[in-house]
Amino acid sequence: MKLGHMSVPGDCDRISPILSHVGNKWAALTVLVLSEGPKRYNQLRREIETVSQRMLTVTLRGLERDGLVRREVFAERMPPQVEYSLTPLGETLVQPLFALCQWSAVNCDAIERNQADYDGPGRHARQAG
Numbered sequence: 001m002k003l004g005h006m007s008v009p010g011d012c013d014r015i016s017p018i019l020s021h022v023g024n025k026w027a028a029l030t031v032l033v034l035s036e037g038p039k040r041y042n043q044l045r046r047e048i049e050t051v052s053q054r055m056l057t058v059t060l061r062g063l064e065r066d067g068l069v070r071r072e073v074f075a076e077r078m079p080p081q082v083e084y085s086l087t088p089l090g091e092t093l094v095q096p097l098f099a100l101c102q103w104s105a106v107n108c109d110a111i112e113r114n115q116a117d118y119d120g121p122g123r124h125a126r127q128a129g
Contacts, residue, residue: 021066026051026059028097031068031086035094038072038085060084068093 021027026048033039033047045056063069068090074081086094 018066021062022068022093022097024059026055027063028100030056030059030063031090031093032097032101034069034084034086034090035098038083040081040083044084063090 022031029048029051030044033044039047041056041060044060045051045053048056051059060069060071064071066089067087070085070087070090072083072085074083
């Protein structure tokens with residue numbers, strides 16, 4: 001696949017769903033939190049403060065299905081406990097996600113200014129022209 005002057009290995013039809021999934025804010029935050037080490041479900045809920053229980057469950061299942069997260073049940077504990085951790089494949093995603101977070105932190109003020117300018121007074125007049 002060719003993107004401007006860059007050549008990206010792979011097929012757009014196959015890459016797009018992966019980018020959509022791992023680029024999802026909940027998936028990205030979950031991977032970054034798990035990069036600190038294994039966590040139980042409630043630990044993840046506390047650390048990703050704004051995620052709903054349902055969305056965290058859906059996100060974890062998707063990441064597990066993709067082979068990025070491992071779900072381990074400790075049946076010998078009472079009550080049984082479930083722990084989530086990154087797989088070796090999931091570990092390879094941490095650095096690119098962290099780089100994207102750093103870029104976002106460095107550029108969030110500029111992006112917010114641009115959004116305010118774009119959404120500001122006169123926006124409808126510019127669209128009509």
